[in-house]
Amino acid sequence: MTTVGTERGARRRRGRAAGIALTVVLTVGLAAGCTTSDGPRDDGRGTAGESPARPGDGPPVLTVKIDNAPAARPQTGLDAADVVYTEQVEGGSSRLIAVYATGLPESVGPVRSARESDLELLRQFDRPLLAYSGAQSKLKPLIEQAPLEAVTPESEPNAYTRDPSRAAPHNLYLRPGQLMDEPPGEAALTTGFRFGPAPADGEPRNDLTVRYPAARFTFTWSGAQDRWLVSMDGSPALTAEGERLAPATVVVQYVTVRPSGFRDFLGNTTPYTETVGSGEATVLRDGRAWEVNWKRTAAEDGTSFTTDSGEPVNFARGQVWVVYAKAP
Structure with missing residues (x-):
């Protein structure tokens, strides 16, 4: 595998070549090269009925493995991510993967170790950068x-x-600007997500809680902010500046979580979250909930979400959180 160090020059050249195409997106959707706590603005990422094209040889998306232990909070740079994935790890606790395409924060972290299931999840992107610290x-x-x-x-x-000011290992941070001159742009977000008007119907919903064996996430609707306010383990999830983390769309995706062939240093088996396949999901947006179906045919594909009648499900503009929960 070619390392980031030897590829950096080529990647920077690709980034500069894409600069003209990105100008409109960055001017309209970003301020100072970074998203805000409101998430990416209406930047045209997949209009209703369309999904973003695969990026080909364009600059890669940046993904970062982020610590979610209580000692790691508040994290830095989560509010600037286009997508945040949550997954179960050893001992029933959780880790996060943040995906950056339309903006780059100054700092992201704390950065922690990679897991086997991360590799399957990230196959949907074209040679993404994966920032992590440590692996078995x-x-x-x-x-x-x-x-x-x-x-x-x-x-x-x-x-x-x-x-x-923080104790190790909860004190390691990535500086994205050392890796990329500018964000790769919306074309790098090959998640399969669609953005546009909400589907018909949907049940009014004020909150939803997802429980792991040793962690939990609660999403509470705020009509004033038009966002879902995140809580972790019963406490408000905050940015480094003290603002609430608040995605526009939350997806609780019910998947197979099975033992992998790996264990941590305490002997706990590492869970493997299967993100290829099909199943059920709950989509939260606009203060309502939809029970939908998800499908990802191959690791190279994004994930589609449809109603029982086969209608594609559009997400609200802004940040998306995908919470992988064990299927009942």
Whole structure:
């Protein structure tokens, strides 16, 4: 696998070549190269009836594995992500993967270790950058074989910094500007998500809680903010500036969570979250909930969401959280 270091020059050239095409998106949808806590603006990411095209040889999306232990909160840069995935890890706790395409924050973290199921999830993107810190020795060959570019403190030391006010290992942060001159743009978001008017019907919903064995996420509708306010383990989830994390759309996707062949240093089995396949999901937007179906035919594909009648489900403009929950 080619490392980020040897590819950086080519990637920067691709980024500059894409600059003209990105100007309209960045001017309308971004301020100072970064999204706000309201998420990406109405930037045309997949109009109703359309999904973003695959990026081909364009600049890659940036994905970051983020710590979600209580000692890691509040995290930095989560509010600037286009998509946030939550997954179960050892001991029933949780980790996050943040995806950046339309904006780059100054700092993201705390950064933590990768898992086997991350590799399947990220196959939907074209050679994404995966920023993480640490992985089991048996997992490293799988990461090296995966179609992605690993960004670690060892491969890109200048891209990382530690916060001396926090205790390790909850104090490692990525500086995206050391990796990319500018964000890759909406074309890199090959998630399969659609954005547009809400589907018909939908049940009014004020809140929803997803429980892992040792963690829980609650999303509470705020009509004033037109967003879902995030709580983690019973406490408000905040940005580093003290604002609430507040996505426009929340997807609770019911998937198979099975044991993997890996264990942590305590002997706990690492869960494997299967994101290829099909099943049921709950979509929250606009203060309402829809019970829908999801399908991802292959790892290279994005995920489609449809009603029982086969109507594609549009998401609200702004940040999307996808919570992977064990199917009943």
